[in-house]
Amino acid sequence: MKKISESAVRRLSLYLRFLQEADAAGVETISSGELARRGGATSAQVRKDLSLFGSFGKRGTGYSVRELVREIRTILGLDRTWRVALVGAGKLGSALFSYRDFEARGFQIRAVFDSDPGKVGASWGGLTVFPDEEMDRILREEKVDIAIVAVPADAAQGVVDRIVRAGVRSILNFAPVRLRVPEAVTLRNVDVTLELEGLSFGLNAR
């Protein structure tokens, strides 16, 4: 498989959402133009994105919605379950934990950690909140694939170092700080302050 850019992967996720809606609405085939409109791309881009993985769709009749859903799910690794740990049982952690869309998409939270003794021992939907010190053992025992980091900025690097030591190779970070990870680890950042500052810049430049 060719090297696929992060932005192409993003577009695949967007196509998938739209295709699943279309499928639920009983739509059977779809044109690259319709997909493009929803994925924020051009039809040529859609055809190029999908051609990365082989050729679906027939000229003139468009793509089979159901087939495309299946193919993109496979490509994105959504045809299986990923084992997720949540580090940080504060307000953001709680919001993420209760976000049902995760489970529906195959991201299953298997463990929750917090450094605050006041939170450790609490039960979250059948899971016990464990102290950070137990991370190494539990991440390995639970064979966690992905760790979500929802701790304050000044604690985040320490937490991430721990996660990496426990062998987890994919991290989604919500702390507003750039973290250092070894090259073998994939780190994505969700940085709300950065987005707000982008909006502020835009308002200011008007």
Add this chain to the structure above:
Amino acid sequence: MKKISESAVRRLSLYLRFLQEADAAGVETISSGELARRGGATSAQVRKDLSLFGSFGKRGTGYSVRELVREIRTILGLDRTWRVALVGAGKLGSALFSYRDFEARGFQIRAVFDSDPGKVGASWGGLTVFPDEEMDRILREEKVDIAIVAVPADAAQGVVDRIVRAGVRSILNFAPVRLRVPEAVTLRNVDVTLELEGLSFGLNAR
């Protein structure tokens, strides 16, 4: 001022965080190399980014930390207060509301809305949660600059249409759906599912 890319604006935010830390630690000058390391860029990139706004810094001695903090804050529009509305008083809304970093960076939440009668009327840090129907009036009265949308996917487009009608021109959307806005409106998306799917793709491709 030249047209500045979204990614350059992002780097400015990252430089700023680092510079503020450096300032707090008593550091007076800084090289483009150090800034580059923290902003995830090259020194040439840093010099290019900063040159967009005029020339700071002296050859050989680096940039004055304090001056650069001031300049970047001005560029990003962080030397003033922005009036923010939060639409959606659920778990995510609550996590965002309690996120103190916003206020510290000049983003002041002035109004909270929810469509759930069970949430309307509640007091959030001195603010009353208002029903969506009051949005038009209150967004105008409070002269809201930025609206944060933290509602379920299927409600998001309706909420955004309302926000746009009330004259708000900057929106930060957390609902996992692509929204349509007029060209004059700036929309940024924080899409957690998309990030997780990117990680899933990476794990799957290994």
